[in-house]
Amino acid sequence: MIESKKLLIIDDNKERCHDLKTIFDFVGESCQEAGSDSWQSYIENSELLIGVLLGELASYEDVSSLLKEIHAIDETMPILMLDDIPMSGGISSQLSQQIVGRISWPLKHNEVLEAIHSCQYCRDNQHAFSEANKSLELFRSMVGQSEAMQDIRHLIEQVAATDASVLILGESGTGKEVAARNLxxxxERSDKPFVPINCGAIPGELLESELFGHEKGAFTGALTARQGRFELAQGGTIFLDEIGDMPLPMQVKLLRVLQERTFERVGSSQSIQADVRIIAATHRELEKEVLEGRFREDLFYRLNVFPIEMPALRDRVSDLPLLINELVARLENDKRGSVRLSPNAVQSLMQCQWPGNVRELANLIERLCILYPYGVVDLKDLPSDYQKNEGIECYPRPDLAERRIQVQDIVNDDSLDPKTPLAHLPENGVNLKEFVAKLEISYIEQALAEEDWVVARAAKRLGMRRTTLVEKMRKYHLQKAS
Incomplete structure (x- = not known):
């Protein structure tokens, strides 16, 4: 059985403590309430906690005293604090490192998600534990608290210690290779190689050589002997991705390796022992492929010892906020930019179908990082395919933006001098677009004239790049008189 790790809330304000627990439970984070005089019993098994949230502490003179006690029990315990809790008393840099986030009260959805994510990240994303309290160290890519993801982690934990062949099923982009790497x-083979090969990306005539290697002169172009993937994976794991695309002749040869645990290089008669754990994956329905004669039935049953079906993203949309935080954190870590999504944008994405699954989401987040670097993306900023505003109230536009947008169709007034600032708007109005254009032309001409039409110097005077000024000169047909 897999249970969620809990967040311990220490707050002597009982009403707020109860409200905090209700809110965290609502977003799927299990909580345990405690007062500042009774928290010790809840932290005895600290590995069962995802973190500690500190509120009002009547039994302590300052927060640092409690932090020291928690640090003595578990120096890696993530600590969250409410913003209105004062940090009186000195606090060492070592203790301050344990504070991974501060959240305001009343709670804000984005802050709650970021706080949960910070705790999970500091706990190596060990969101769950088994009855045996085994440590389950999983890749950051397998974030998620949905029931589907907890089932996947449970299956991986159960089969990882065995040598059984595993068949990972699921749509493209669901993370089949991530699951294989976790396995x-x-x-016990983790100190040996993990060797992946995409069976659908290699032509059938070359696949045998790729898998089993070849001897020198075995075929035209074989100038030297070469090890295949099975030899490279000796003692470790070979991951046969897109096994459903493997040609039938190769399926026969792979079946023999599975049955006899031996193989020969192309052009050799010497058998080599295959001490390799086999994990296969495919997006195809292999049972249907077997019925239609495109996949061998005996090979299917050899591979299908322990099937794991990766859930599609649309079937675990509750994990999407955590996945977004994870993907953004990864881009930040790689120095490739950052972006934040508003609650409306996240809600919109949770209504999408995601045919490309997590891979599609990763591509979208990277695109948003390029379009809105270090900005906040709202629903209206998403690509049109991802704008699902059913049941979502969009934020009202600021009045300033409304005024800028609504200024249009104003009566033209040729009597206005663009070089003279307007003290008052004329009674019959003004064509603002044309007026601004005249003003821009006037200042560009003035700067060019004063700098003897040296574009680089004029651009500097106008506070713009040279290329921008050149474009505006082309737009307004400005050139030096001959």
């Missing part, structure tokens, strides 16, 4: 790194 390898949680197994």
């Amino acid at each position: 390898h790194y949680l197994s």
Whole structure:
């Protein structure tokens, strides 16, 4: 059985403590309430906690005293604090490192999600624990608290320690290779190689050589002997991705390796022992492929010892906020920019179908980082395919933006001098667009004239790039008189 790790809330304001627990429970984070005089019993098994949230502490003179006690029990315990709790008393840099987030009260949705994510990240994304309290160290890519993801982690934990063949099923982009790598790194073969190969990306005539290697002169172009993937994976794991695309002749040869645990290089008669754990994956429905004669039935049953079906993203949309935070954190870590999504944008994405699954989401987040670097993306900023505003109230536009947008169709007034600032708006109005254009032309001409039409110097005077000024000169047909 898999249970969620809990967030311990220490707050002597009982009404707020109860409200905090209700809110965190609502977003799927299990909580435990405690007062400042009774928290010790809840932290004895600190590995069962995802973090500690500190509120009002009547039994302590200052927060640092409680932090020291928590640090003595678990120096890696993530600490969250409410913003209105004062930090009186000195606090060492070591203790301050344990404070991974501050959240305001009343709670804000984005802050809650970021706080949960910070705790999970500091706990190596160990969102769950088994009855045996085994440590389950999983890749950051497998974030998620949905029931589907908890089931996947449970299956991985159960089969990782064995040598059973595993068949990972699921749509493209659901993270089949991530699951395979977790299986390898949680197994006793983790200190040996993990060797992936995409069976659908290699032509059938070359696949045998790629898998089993070849001897010198085995075929035209074989100038030297070469090890195949099975040899490279000796003692470790070989991951046969897109096994459903493997040609039938190769399926026969792979079946023999599974049955006899031996293989020969192309052009050799010497058998080599295959001490390899086999994990296969495919997006195809292999049972249907078997019925239609495109996949061998005996090979299917050899591979299908322990099937794991990766859930589609649309079937676990509750994980999407955590996935977004994870993908943004990864881009920030790689120095490739950052972006934040408003609650409306996240709600809109949670209504999408995601045919490309997590891979599609990762591509979208990277695109938003390029379009809105270090900005906040709202629903209206998303690509049109991802704008699902059913049941979502969009934020009202600021009045300033409304005024800028609504200024249009104003009566033209040729009597206005663009070089003279307007003290008052004329009674019959003004064509603002044309007036601004005249003003821009006037200042550009003035700067060019004063700098003897040296574009670089004029651009500097106008506070713009040279290329921008050149474009505006072309737009307004400005050129030096001959």
